[in-house]
Amino acid sequence: MVYLENVDLTEKTILEIGTGNGATTLQIIGDMLNYPNSRLITTDIVARDISHLFSSYSELQDRVTFIQTSGEKLEGLIPNSIDIIVEGYTLCAINSQTGKVPICFSRWAEVLKPGGLLFIEEEFPLYSQDSQKYFLWRMYWRFIKSLLLYAGKNPYQEIDPQTLDSLLKNYHFVIDNQDIGDTLTAQSEIISALFSHFSEWKNFLPNGLVRLAFWLLKNSLLQQIKVLGTMITPYYSIRAHLKEK
Numbered sequence: 541m542v543y544l545e546n547v548d549l550t551e552k553t554i555l556e557i558g559t560g561n562g563a564t565t566l567q568i569i570g571d572m573l574n575y576p577n578s579r580l581i582t583t584d585i586v587a588r589d590i591s592h593l594f595s596s597y598s599e600l601q602d603r604v605t606f607i608q609t610s611g612e613k614l615e616g617l618i619p620n621s622i623d624i625i626v627e628g629y630t631l632c633a634i635n636s637q638t639g640k641v642p643i644c645f646s647r648w649a650e651v652l653k654p655g656g657l658l659f660i661e662e663e664f665p666l667y668s669q670d671s672q673k674y675f676l677w678r679m680y681w682r683f684i685k686s687l688l689l690y691a692g693k694n695p696y697q698e699i700d701p702q703t704l705d706s707l708l709k710n711y712h713f714v715i716d717n718q719d720i721g722d723t724l725t726a727q728s729e730i731i732s733a734l735f736s737h738f739s740e741w742k743n744f745l746p747n748g749l750v751r752l753a754f755w756l757l758k759n760s761l762l763q764q765i766k767v768l769g770t771m772i773t774p775y776y777s778i779r780a781h782l783k784e785k
């Protein structure tokens with residue numbers, strides 16, 4: 541995640557879409573340290589407590605606000621009020637409800653000032669990356685997505701970067717830069733995520749037979765994780781700016 545490290549944040553108001561557990565928020569807060577008049581509004585559809593993010597950055601607490609709102613509504617934000625929008629791994633969550641992403645881009649173009657910047661970082665869709673090095677990543681997400689579908693939930697749906705480019709152009713964004721990379725997740729972290737997802741969703745499965753099937757699949761995946769170790773995840777990032785309105 542590089543995001544804002546080379547961007548002049550003097551007097552800038554940054555909007556984050558999808559606070560989650562705050563990994564991206566923390567990075568933005570770190571980038572704001574050298575810019576005393578910068579401000580961050582971080583948003584999520586779910587209520588999030590961000591107080592733990594200030595343990596090393598207490599001087600920034602007054603310049604960071606959390607608003608509970610969806611990325612498509614952005615309640616409380618007025619047009620032309622934001623200099624920079626940052627989203628990390630949230631468009632795939634928004635896209636779990638088909639049709640929401642264009643609504644977001646329209647609203648983001650409204651709240652951004654002309655010339656304002658947009659930073660996106662997302663995982664690639666599973667179907668688009670067939671290299672052997674991503675085998676564990678594909679198996680892991682096939683399991684989690686199937687589990688969620690059987691539990692009656694909407695799994696995240698990643699968008700390929702070409703589709704995102706075309707969509708962004710329709711909403712008057714100009715692509716400045718694109719990059720790709722891999723992130724590595726340690727074996728212990730994948731195993732704990734696997735157990736946590738399984739225990740969170742198993743009670744939503746329709747019956748004992750399906751629960752047994754997923755329990756067996758989980759154990760088979762666990763064996764693969766133990767053999768293969770680290771999970772390699774492919775991601776892409778996009779930097780764009782909004783044309784004059």
Ligand SMILES: C[S@@+](CC[C@H](N)C(=O)[O-])C[C@H]1O[C@@H](n2cnc3c(N)ncnc32)[C@H](O)[C@@H]1O
Pocket residue numbers: 557558559560561562563564565583584585586609610611612627628629630633634640
């Ligand atoms: C993978 S997490 C974000 C990760 C976070 N940005 C980070 O870097 O750690 C996805 C987040 O999107 C949020 N979300 C889901 N649908 C949303 C929507 N329509 N609008 C805004 N946030 C949404 C979820 O509540 C979740 O916190």
